[in-house]
Amino acid sequence: xxxxxxxxxxxxCIFLLPSCSDTAEKPDKSQAEPIAMSSAYEAEPxxxxxxxxxxxxxxxxxxxxxxxxxxxVEIYPQYAPDTVxxxxxxxxxxxxxxxxxxxxxxxxxxxxxxxxxxxKSDSGAVICDTVNGEFTGNGRSNDLELDRYTLVLDxxxxxxxxxxxxFRILLSDGDQYEGHYAGFAKVIEGTEIIDRICGSECDNxxxxxxxxxxxxxxxxx
Numbered sequence: 574x575x576x577x578x579x580x581x582x583x584x585x586c587i588f589l590l591p592s593c594s595d596t597a598e599k600p601d602k603s604q605a606e607p608i609a610m611s612s613a614y615e616a617e618p619x620x621x622x623x624x625x626x627x628x629x630x631x632x633x634x635x636x637x638x639x640x641x642x643x644x645x646v647e648i649y650p651q652y653a654p655d656t657v658x659x660x661x662x663x664x665x666x667x668x669x670x671x672x673x674x675x676x677x678x679x680x681x682x683x684x685x686x687x688x689x690x691x692x693k694s695d696s697g698a699v700i701c702d703t704v705n706g707e708f709t710g711n712g713r714s715n716d717l718e719l720d721r722y723t724l725v726l727d728x729x730x731x732x733x734x735x736x737x738x739x740f741r742i743l744l745s746d747g748d749q750y751e752g753h754y755a756g757f758a759k760v761i762e763g764t765e766i767i768d769r770i771c772g773s774e775c776d777n778x779x780x781x782x783x784x785x786x787x788x789x790x791x792x793x794x
Contacts, residue, residue, distance in 0.1 A: 633761070634664055637789040638674075641770055644763030645793070646724060652717040653707040653757040656726050656736070660757060663738055664790055666699045672738070673784035677771055681749075682741040684727070690784060706733035707755040717756040719747035722764055725754035742767060 632648045650657040663669060671689035678684060693699065704726070707713040711733040719725065720743070727739040742760065743750065744767075750756075760767060775781045 632661070633793045634661075634758070635789075635791055635793055636669075636787050638766060638770065639786045639788045641785065642763060642766045644760055644766040646758040647761045648758045649717055649756075652715050653726075653755045655704050656707050656755045656757040659702075659704040659736075660726070660738075660740075661792065663699070663701065664792055667790075668693075668699045668701060668738060669787060669790035672787045672790070674770055674781065674787075675784055676778065676780040677744075677775060678741075678779055680744050682725075682743050682747070683767065683771060684741050685739050686784070687737070687739050690786065701737045703734060704736050706736060707757075708733075709752040713755075715755055719743060719750050719754070719756045721745055722760035722767065723747065723756050724758040724760070725750055725756050728754070744771060 633645050634648065635643055635645050637643050648657050648661065668689070671691055673686045673690050674683055675686045676684050688701070705711070705713070706726075706728055708715050717723070723743045725741050725743065725747070726736040727741055728734075728736040736755065741754075747754075747756075770785055773781050773783075773785060
């Protein structure tokens with residue numbers, strides 16, 4: 574009888590051994606290192622920055638200045654839509670070709686001529702109409718910050734709606750221009766060209782001894 578019980582006991586142990594072995598060999602998932610999770614996170618591409626998303630959203634215009642080089646301005650129609658439309662139509666027509674930087678107002682602004690130095694032929698003449706002044710002093714909203722290298726459309730003093738083609742490039746923060754001039758663009762490339770022009774010889778009134786001519790002004794594709 575004892576022998577039979579011993580045999581049965583041995584048989585039971587042999588039957589249970591594989592099950593015990595399987596339990597011991599199963600890995601504890603809670604202790605696994607999160608290598609795959611970490612790798613997947615690091616491989617995720619970075620989100621694009623706001624500035625990257627804004628790249629190329631505005632039109633630009635290139636000015637080729639004789640003996641000085643080129644500079645590029647960026648146009649902001651959201652601040653002065655009428656001024657921008659007026660300016661771009663003049664650029665497209667070639668009206669600014671032959672314009673010049675005539676004088677500098679101390680360290681305040683670089684000022685262009687009123688019209689091309691050499692009048693266009695009758696067949697190529699362009700009528701330059703006036704445009705309403707888009708600035709708060711004229712009852713128009715314009716939130717463009719008038720800081721260094723900002724372009725503002727010039728106008729006759731006391732005649733807010735007399736702006737034509739003449740413009741100024743500010744050389745410092747234009748507090749005195751705020752609310753009185755329509756800012757519509759900024760120099761984004763070639764600011765060193767503007768600085769070189771400002772260093773040219775001029776008389777006591779700030780007028781350059783030799784006009785500094787814009788050979789070609791065009792909209793970039």
